Amino acid sequence: MTSGLQHKWMGVKTLLILCMIVCTQASFGQNDTSSTSKIQSIFDDFMDYRHQNKVDKALQTLDEAANIAESNEDAKLLLDIYHQYARLFLEEGDRETALFYWDRANILLRDISYSFGQAFHLYLEAALRFDEGNNFQSLKLLEESRKLSNNRNLGNNILLLEAYIYTNITNYENAIKNLNALIVNSDDKERAYLATKANLQLAKISVILNDLDEGIIHAKATLELAEKYGFAKEVKNAYEQLSGIYEKTGRYDESLFYTKKLERIKDSIFNIEKAKLDLVTADKIRFEHQMTELNKLQAKNEELSESKNRSEITAILTSAFLTIISLLAVSLFRNNQIKLKTNDLLYTKNKELELARDAAVSAMEAKTNFLSTVTHELRTPLYAVTGLTHLLLEENPSEHQKEHLKSLKFSGEYLLNFINDILQINKIDADKLEPLSIEFKLNKVLTDVVDSLQQNANENKTKLILDYDPNIPQQLLGDPIKLSQIFMNLVGNALKFAKNGKVEVIAKMLRKEEDQVKLYFEVRDNGIGISDEQQKHIFDSFEQGSIQINREYGGTGLGLTIVKSLLGLFGSTIHLESELGHGSSFFFEMDLKCDSKALDELSFELHPEEFDFSGLHVLVVEDNKINQVITKKMLNKKEISCDIANNGNEAIDLAKTNTYDAILMDIHMPGISGEEATRQIRKFNQDIPIIALTAISLDDSLESFYQAGCNDVVTKPFKPEVFYQKIGENIFKSKIQGPIGSI
Structure with a gap:
């Protein structure tokens, strides 16, 4: 019979089998018991014959098992047999x-509940899709199969097929991982066979990766196992691999040795006869199964003929029913083929999109890590620049030197602000920022912002005004650091564009309910204003309205982006109202918790001019030699003596044996980090002020510094006035207020 006729006959036969199953479906569900011992023995024999490539005997054992299943009306067993035929x-x-x-098994699956059978059916469908070249759809089917059954042997075969697919799509890392797992498998049915197949595939991958020595190791392992257990096909494949690898390495004698062995196998009479026998046996079994189906159809036709003699109407209805079923089956078959092709196309496209997305995410992570590393590494030399500049300015330079040093100081601070902005954007993009929840005084936060920017306002001849609502509770709960960053950016931005004008910082309470307040904030200026078109993009990164504005006023264009992102952490949104030539207004609302029971007492604040640093003795923990020199000189300028610890372990030892007024702790050091050193010191000294003096990186968190036991944080490079202010505040407050307790 030609392949075309055979194909058509199989299609008709499948449709008629479907009709028969619909009419007689009850017969398969009534007996789920299997013939255990004899069937198991037959299946064991089948597995051995299959591994040894004795196809004729393997088919004969399956045929024997099929007869038992049909006589016992064991649908599950028959399903397993059909699956083994298909494989x-x-x-x-x-x-x-x-x-x-596979189609015959599919019909049986409709009428029985059999999770292993369903799982194996999906595994076979995956193998068929893999044979077609539909790799991604095959992987999806294997994933579904694995969910339906935890059978060890099936799981190992899934691993092997996945390895073949991963090799096809050049995902060699996952392929090798699967295959190495199979080499040491503990499968109770196919342990040696699976290990042999795994070694053979590893040899092929090694050749692809040009690791020829590794390829020889796996090919020889394949040959050793195959010869030991009689896996004829794998012996032949191992010869082919070894012959090819040795030829590539230039070891032609060994290549010729395995080539001759391969030729002897191919030319042997046994193999020729075996191939003929396998073909005859396969055709015989296939013919017998087809004859069985013909006999069933003939019996069905005779039954229909008898029915026709009884009732013409019944015959007409039956014919109509069969016609409809046939048409439906053809339609379903065609629709299913179209659906499979469409699904595979969609799956492939989705996988391509996922790969593109993963590549984009990897690129973004690489960019973020690169920028973080660069900004972090820039801080060390920048600390030397700003620190040495400050020291030189303190040593009474000549007027023309002072002018150059001030320019250098300005450039260093500008570069520092730029680095800080980039680091902040990186943290926002990488979701590394989380808002703190600590007590703070809003009035002090806003006052500090205004005071720190007052010099800029004076240089621009701009009035900087704070309009603060006295009804706002004194003690609030939130993140004063990020709130300060928001206003530093907003006010700094307003001052830049409002020369000879006025900038107002407004804070008002909208309402108060128990321990919750809603506050309104606004930063208003009468500067150059922003056009409607520019307002659409003003909160985008590196956006300043125009190149001309950037050149005239400077800046990075990151400030408003940072403001928008930081407010998002608090669930708030920045709004803008502006008109060209009439200034701009940035405003937002924020919900904060307050302590309604807190007394509105006058806060005790210390100022730098009130500090008497003379006689203080501190410990500086710093691994960088240049930073050690600069920090020591800056301390000596205020008559503060210090000891130097080069790492965290030295810091712990010195803190145990000496008395210090404070510890200036670097975070990033070889050995144990500054955080860990702080935790160790807190175990035996909870009172000493510890100030983190560090260049913050992408992965650092201020909250983690405080949790470790730090009292405060000063980021490097720092402004000298901030440096002295933090030292004074923490040392003198601890002496006035007593022990700080555990952080």
């Missing part, structure tokens, strides 16, 4: 016959 024919390259048995 065997697929392995032998007879895809058409494999599909025939």
Whole structure:
């Protein structure tokens, strides 16, 4: 019979089998018991014959098992047998016959509940899709199969097929991982066979990756196992691998040795006869199964004929029913084929999109890590620049030197602000920022912002005014650091564009309910204003309205982006109202918790001019030699003596044996980090002020510094006035207020 006629006959036969199953479906569900001992023995024999490539005997054992299943009306056993037929024919390259048995199994699955059978059916469908070249759809089917059954042997076969697919799509890392797992598998049915197949595939991958020595190791391992257990096909494949690898390495004698062995196998009479016998046996079994189906159809036709003699109407209805079922089956078959092709196309496209997305995410992570590393590394030399500049300015330079040093100081501070902005954007993009929840005084936060920017306002001849509502509770709960960053950016931005004008910082309470307040904030200026078109993009990164504005006023264009992102952490949104030539207004609302029971007492604040640093003795923990020199000189300028610890372990030892007024702790050091050193010191000294003096990186968190036991944080490079202010505040407050307790 030609392949075309055979294909058509199989299609008709499948449709008629469907009709028969619909009419007689009850017969398969009534007996789920299997013939255990004899069937198990037959299946064991089948597995051995299959591994040894004795296809004729393997088919004969399956045929014997099929007769038992049919006589016992054991639908589950018959399903397992059909699956093994399908797998065997697929392995032998007879895809058409494999599909025939897979379809028969598919019909049986509709009428029985059998999770392992369903899982194996999906595994076979994956193998068929892989044979077609649909790699991603095959992977999806294997994933579904794995969910339905935890059978060890099936799981190992899934691993092997996945390895083949991963090799096809050049995902060698996952392929090698699967195959190494199979080499040491503990499968109770196919341990040696799976290890042999795994070694063979690893040899092929090694050749692809040009690791020829590794390829020889795996090919020889394949050959050793295959010869030991009689895996004829794998012996032949191992010879092919070794012959090819040795030829590539230039070891022609060894290549010729395995080539001759391979030729002897191919030319042997045994193999020729075996191939003929396998073909005859396969055709015989296939013919017998087809004859069985013909006999069933003939019996069905005779039954219908008898029915026709009884009732013409019944015959007409039956014919109509069969016609409708046939048409539906053809339609379903065509729709299913279209659906499969469409699904595979969609799955492939989705996988491509996922790969593109993963590549984009990897690129973004690489960019973020690169920028973080660069900004972090820039802080060390920048600390030397700003620190040495400050020291030189303190040593009474000549007027023309002072002018150059001030320019250098300005450039250093500008570069520092730029680095800080980039680091902040990186943290926002990488979701590394989380708002703190600590007590703070809003009035002090806003006053500090205004005071720190007052010099800029004076240089621009701009009035900087704070309009603060006295009804706002004194003690609030939130993140004063990020709130300060928001206003530093907003006010700094307003001052830049409002020369000879006025900038107002407004804070008002909208309402108060128990321990919750809603506050309104606004930063208003009468500067150059922003056009409607520019307002659409003003909060985007590196956006300043125009190149001309950037050149005239300077800046990075990151400030408003940072403001928008930081407010998002608090669930708030920045709003803008502006008109060209009439200034701008940035405003937002924020919900904060307050302590309604807190007394509105006058706060005790210390100022730098009130500090008497003379006689203080501190410990500086710093691994960088240049930073050690600069920090020591800056301390000596205020008559503060210090000891130097080069790492965290030295810091712990010195803190145990000496008395210090404070510890200036670097965070990033070789050995144990500054955070860990702080935790160790807090175990035996909870009172000493510890100030983190560090260049903050992308992965650092201010909250983690405080949790470790730090009292305060000063980021490097720092402004000298901030440096002295933090030292004074923490040392003198601790002496006035007493022990700080555990952080």
